[in-house]
Amino acid sequence: MVSIEDVARRAGVSPITASRVVRNQTNVAPATRERVLRAAAELNYIPNAVARGLRQARSGLLALIITDITSPFFADVARGAEDAAREAGVKLILGNSYDDPAFEADYLRSFGEHRVDGIVLVPTDHAGKTLRDGLPKKMPIVLLDRGVEGAAVDLVRCDTSAGTQTLCRHLLDLGHQRIAMVGGVASYPTWHERVSGYAAALSNAGLPLDQDLIVAGDYKADGGVAATRQLMALPAPPDAIVAANAQTVLGVLDELVRLRCRVPEDISVAAIDDPLPPSTFWARLTVIAQPGYEMGRAAIDLLFARLGDGSDRPVQELVFAANLLVGVSCGEGIGKRVI
């Protein structure tokens, strides 16, 4: 492997001069710069970012820990984060925690060892024990999607409480009376937010809160299937189902097909967190869309802000709004069937 010393020798300069050229510093004579660049090209020199990272105590790497990259919302987050990282000339390491605190802890420790310059984390261990152990002090962290108890850390999240309320009011305006809320993980703050928005909408409409219509799940399709089966077996089934995320709604729709329920004739369906653009087929579902891409970008930007002036700036919470995308799955478009 050719090093900067080889380049320097060939150009007849000292290593530090060659280094200055490689790093595009200004205080180098044009002729010298020229010679160094030629030498580097002839030798096919490739700077060693590992050595540079060791010397400068900056690796040029950031890490992103999400629950699952195949979730459309987190894929969007990852794309936003990666775009922002690229624009800053930094690389992004990806980790899936699969909602497992042990995986999360392993990744945090491991990324600490790799001395990444910062971490964006979608926390799974909400107690935050892993957050304090096994990480180098002063390693900047930005939480995404949900917070951690007692952690004084920056947070980027979406106000799904307000979003869910908007969505439910939309359903109420369309005349629905028995709206069900399904699919989130009972121990996650994001589920509580959604339920609270749901409850607020019903309360504002003067409707009672029926606990039978609130069914937690796993933020996956299976939870949607189970919840739907349970709901449709009730003496008084719901006339609308709000799914807590994109995967859940797949399960809901799947089970409704199995039960031979038509959407929206027999029952309405809406969802939270569909990240697909309105122009696609999916927008035919009425959804509250979280701006995953922008959230990913914002998280990386916050990380850089921390890297800049150190840890003395106050902890920040960035709250995005969820947008209502009206489709036809709740009876909005007369005569158009979804399933």
Added chain:
Amino acid sequence: MVSIEDVARRAGVSPITASRVVRNQTNVAPATRERVLRAAAELNYIPNAVARGLRQARSGLLALIITDITSPFFADVARGAEDAAREAGVKLILGNSYDDPAFEADYLRSFGEHRVDGIVLVPTDHAGKTLRDGLPKKMPIVLLDRGVEGAAVDLVRCDTSAGTQTLCRHLLDLGHQRIAMVGGVASYPTWHERVSGYAAALSNAGLPLDQDLIVAGDYKADGGVAATRQLMALPAPPDAIVAANAQTVLGVLDELVRLRCRVPEDISVAAIDDPLPPSTFWARLTVIAQPGYEMGRAAIDLLFARLGDGSDRPVQELVFAANLLVGVSCGEGIGKRVI
């Protein structure tokens, strides 16, 4: 930042002994090991993987360059790759090329500088110029999804030619006569494979090849929309449309809704490369599914094989089969509507 020297000092041993303990080497007396471990714990020592990487000339990082993480197929690939990397104790850097050779080249160069131990690449520059420049010699590369002209490099791909043929035979068996093939990028080998499978199926059935029914696109929803509009305006429109990938089929369905065509009553729709499990709503579309997760895993495994015995083993091509998942979007289930 506490270093291994600090740990050694506190434990009253030399740095190298502390290093041996940290790396779990065997030739250390139990009592010594104990002392070192305690010292490390007390100081909250976190090994520096950057320094280790410099010394050992192995960074413990792999890179994955795909076109877009929000594509369901590549998200699946990424998940498989990451799982395999995790099991091997290695981290994964992610890069989106967005089908732009300039981005691809930037990432290749940059990952070379970071001295990643290997790269899995979904190539966008099929001429392969970027593949030879700007990369450290002997940096192992595995291509995924598609090859590069004249590159003697390992390749993991899926036989979508055979898969498409199977899918088209399925359509022919159901009585369809005018099958359209839409959506792939004209310059990509993956599109040619799919078209060749399509042509083979028609030829075997003794049907003529109508060029009007083959419409290239961009592997995105827009291409599906445009192709569908064009096809349905033909004097003799198709009775079935095969979309080249998951995004394309979204556009196809969207446009069919706009044209008030029902699926499958008025027209059948099928797709290649849907990665969702058969239990979900989407399986109601008839698809040929590429095993993205397994392909991602296989690519990482191939990389490790190269890392092991060097570059002397012969170049390998790993071909996965695409599996037909029968849904109801081509008239298989009587009376069930898709859209």
Added chain:
DNA sequence: GTGAAAGCGCTAACAA
């Protein structure tokens, strides 16, 4: 079983 010396490749800090 343990340690001393050296160096991986690079760049701050300090000369000149």
Added chain:
DNA sequence: TTGTTAGCGCTTTCAC
């Protein structure tokens, strides 16, 4: 504008 020295934190080599 250029160079010298030193050291980032670790582990290989060799010696004891």
